[in-house]
Amino acid sequence: MTDTAIPKAESQWVAVRAQFVxxxxxxxxVILLALLVAFVLIGPLxxxxxxxxxxxxxxxxxxxxxQGPSWAHPLxxxxxGRDMLAxxxxxxRISLSVGLVAMMLAVTLGTFVGVLAGYFRRLDGPLMRLxxxxxxxxxxxxxxxxxxxxxxxxxRTLGVEFGTFLLIAVAIGATAWMPTxxxxxxxxxxxxxxxxxxxxxxxxxxxxxxxxxxxxxxxVSPVMVAATLCVAEAIIIESVLSFLGQGFPSDFPTWGxxxxxxxxxxRKYPMRVLMPGLAISLTVLSVNYxxxxxxxxxxxxxxxx
Amino acid sequence: xxxxxxxxxxxxxxxxLYFPIHTGVLRRHTGxxxxxxxxxxxxxxxxxxxxxxxxxxxxxxxxxxxxRLYDLSGGKVRIDGTDISDLSVGELRPIRPKMQMxxxxxQASLNPRMTVSEIIGEPLxxxxxxxxxxxxxxxxxxxxxxxxxxxxxxxxxxxFSGGQRQRIGIARALALNPKFIVCDxxxxxxxxxxQAQVVNLLEDLQDKLGLTYLFISHDLSxxxxxxxxxxxxxxxxxxxxxxRDDLYANPLHPYAKALLSAVPEADPNAETTRxxxxxxxxxxxxxxxxxxxxxCTRCPEVEAICKTEAPALREVAPGRHVACHFVEIQNRAxxxxxxxxxxxxxxxxxxxx
Numbered sequence: 001m002t003d004t005a006i007p008k009a010e011s012q013w014v015a016v017r018a019q020f021v022x023x024x025x026x027x028x029x030v031i032l033l034a035l036l037v038a039f040v041l042i043g044p045l046x047x048x049x050x051x052x053x054x055x056x057x058x059x060x061x062x063x064x065x066x067q068g069p070s071w072a073h074p075l076x077x078x079x080x081g082r083d084m085l086a087x088x089x090x091x092x093r094i095s096l097s098v099g100l101v102a103m104m105l106a107v108t109l110g111t112f113v114g115v116l117a118g119y120f121r122r123l124d125g126p127l128m129r130l131x132x133x134x135x136x137x138x139x140x141x142x143x144x145x146x147x148x149x150x151x152x153x154x155x156r157t158l159g160v161e162f163g164t165f166l167l168i169a170v171a172i173g174a175t176a177w178m179p180t181x182x183x184x185x186x187x188x189x190x191x192x193x194x195x196x197x198x199x200x201x202x203x204x205x206x207x208x209x210x211x212x213x214x215x216x217x218x219x220v221s222p223v224m225v226a227a228t229l230c231v232a233e234a235i236i237i238e239s240v241l242s243f244l245g246q247g248f249p250s251d252f253p254t255w256g257x258x259x260x261x262x263x264x265x266x267r268k269y270p271m272r273v274l275m276p277g278l279a280i281s282l283t284v285l286s287v288n289y290x291x292x293x294x295x296x297x298x299x300x301x302x303x304x305x
Numbered sequence: 306x307x308x309x310x311x312x313x314x315x316x317x318x319x320x321x322l323y324f325p326i327h328t329g330v331l332r333r334h335t336g337x338x339x340x341x342x343x344x345x346x347x348x349x350x351x352x353x354x355x356x357x358x359x360x361x362x363x364x365x366x367x368x369x370x371x372x373r374l375y376d377l378s379g380g381k382v383r384i385d386g387t388d389i390s391d392l393s394v395g396e397l398r399p400i401r402p403k404m405q406m407x408x409x410x411x412q413a414s415l416n417p418r419m420t421v422s423e424i425i426g427e428p429l430x431x432x433x434x435x436x437x438x439x440x441x442x443x444x445x446x447x448x449x450x451x452x453x454x455x456x457x458x459x460x461x462x463x464x465f466s467g468g469q470r471q472r473i474g475i476a477r478a479l480a481l482n483p484k485f486i487v488c489d490x491x492x493x494x495x496x497x498x499x500q501a502q503v504v505n506l507l508e509d510l511q512d513k514l515g516l517t518y519l520f521i522s523h524d525l526s527x528x529x530x531x532x533x534x535x536x537x538x539x540x541x542x543x544x545x546x547x548x549r550d551d552l553y554a555n556p557l558h559p560y561a562k563a564l565l566s567a568v569p570e571a572d573p574n575a576e577t578t579r580x581x582x583x584x585x586x587x588x589x590x591x592x593x594x595x596x597x598x599x600x601c602t603r604c605p606e607v608e609a610i611c612k613t614e615a616p617a618l619r620e621v622a623p624g625r626h627v628a629c630h631f632v633e634i635q636n637r638a639x640x641x642x643x644x645x646x647x648x649x650x651x652x653x654x655x656x657x658x
Contacts, residue, residue, distance in 0.1 A: 300418055
């Protein structure tokens with residue numbers, strides 16, 4: 001034994017953060033996402049134009065329609081003469097939160113189902129058949145039925161905005177967890193035959209400890225990938241629902257519904273599609289890079305380099 | 306403790322472990338892979354029992370069955386007087402600290418996302434009330450014991466060589482002061498110079514802590530080095546169970562003879578005269594073992610009775626058990642010299658007791 005001082009047990013999170021910061025893409029992703037969040041949260045405080053305001057005077061309203069960028073309307077106006085910048089800001093709030101909340105729900109649910117199915121042989125059959133059943137269901141009609149059944153009730157008890165938001169996030173989360181569950185199950189099946197799990201069993205560790213200590217940390221990478229893909233999917237599904245008239249009411253703009261409204265005049269006014277599309281793409285891109293960086297930072301083998 | 310009557314720490318009686326085969330559309334149970342089929346032996350406190358045999362003969366399965374990592378299909382396993390063969394997972398938990406395992410592949414047996422101190426400390430978290438500082442102290446003590454530098458404690462397994470990883474695995478096995486350790490081919494994945502280090506470490510620890518080992522290996526010369534008695538397995542059954550020196554000097558079972566004839570001699574003169582017994586054919590499938598003696602399909606000395614009747618494991622000389630119809634009960638004991646029944650190599654644990 002040498003008498004070298006034992007390095008203090010520095011928290012793993014310090015090392016994780018150091019590695020995360022080293023990942024240029026991840027840092028760019030964080031900055032981009034922060035900018036987007038600032039845009040939708042702080043933006044409306046600076047740009048104090050009401051995105052839902054329609055000029056009551058019909059003649060004036062017609063003049064205001066489909067304008068290009070100007071000082072009064074930096075991103076132009078839509079087909080009813082509403083300010084696009086303000087609509088992008090308030091729409092982003094809903095889209096971002098639906099995307100992130102639905103993603104977390106889907107990933108949590110999917111990981112939970114996947115771990116149970118992979119680890120406990122008895123649950124494998126029933127849970128995987130359930131997953132298959134969900135995968136086989138036509139999701140859009142299912143979502144529409146859910147909306148029709150619960151939207152009014154929830155809007156009444158929780159308010160239109162929050163009620164619809166909750167319903168959409170939960171409904172998307174509850175119909176997007178299957179890929180994650182399948183991926184996690186496969187990983188757990190192969191992990192649980194590894195000798196370190198056997199070693200833990202030979203110590204007498206209980207199942208939940210084995211799952212938390214040995215299995216979950218080792219399925220992080222595939223879950224991260226599934227999660228980032230999920231965000232984009234959630235934002236798009238929300239826009240489809242809004243487009244079909246079962247999402248948010250049209251006076252609550254979302255990026256998805258802006259995209260769909262702009263689609264009719266795509267040739268004449270491409271800006272109206274480009275802006276919300278760009279916002280969605282940037283969100284997905286930033287989340288993707290953050291997931292990439294997190295995955296690397298949480299893997300000690302990569303962290304060491 | 307008196308050397309005359311070493312205590313039986315592990316008693317295995319008629320251990321059976323069958324893995325069911327399901328075939329057809331309905332997944333009907335159509336047969337069993339008889340991985341372990343009626344194995345009996347005892348391990349005395351403080352000794353090392355070597356378990357040898359070719360790949361697939363059920364060595365590792367025996368080792369894992371002893372720790373109840375599988376549910377037994379039949380037979381009894383007694384560890385330190387407690388019959389563990391039918392205990393539930395919950396009832397087993399308080400007994401687990403007595404018996405631990407060192408695994409074959411040091412890469413696979415360590416969680417890549419845990420640091421060394423977390424890995425070694427895991428058993429302490431499970432079975433003791435130590436706080437973080439107490440655990441830390443014990444982990445450092447264990448790292449000293451297995452010869453790992455203390456500054457490594459916050460590193461991850463990928464940063465270590467194979468030998469060091471195996472030391473981490475050994476430290477984890479020692480954490481709860483076990484009495485009995487199953488070493489499941491602990492050196493098979495290491496290169497030769499490291500093998501010697503790890504085996505010497507295991508021997509030192511045995512001397513210091515009075516451990517009892519079941520040393521599973523297919524490396525006959527390493528088993529000769531570390532084991533006190535050796536059990537030769539073939540196709541899920543015990544072929545011969547003898548004290549080490551007797552077995553290596555004069556194997557009795559035809560399979561043991563063939564196996565030992567494959568060990569190269571270090572002495573070049575002896576090596577040139579070494580008579581290899583080459584077995585013909587393949588090991589029969591454990592799903593469909595031969596009716597009589599398991600070895601009857603390849604035995605050079607096979608007779609009619611071998612194909613119909615399975616030989617029982619008999620004590621043919623003091624301390625020597627052989628499962629063969631044609632090994633006479635003998636008292637002359639040839640080259641081995643008179644030995645006390647179940648004599649084991651003097652292990653220094655006597656000094657500590």
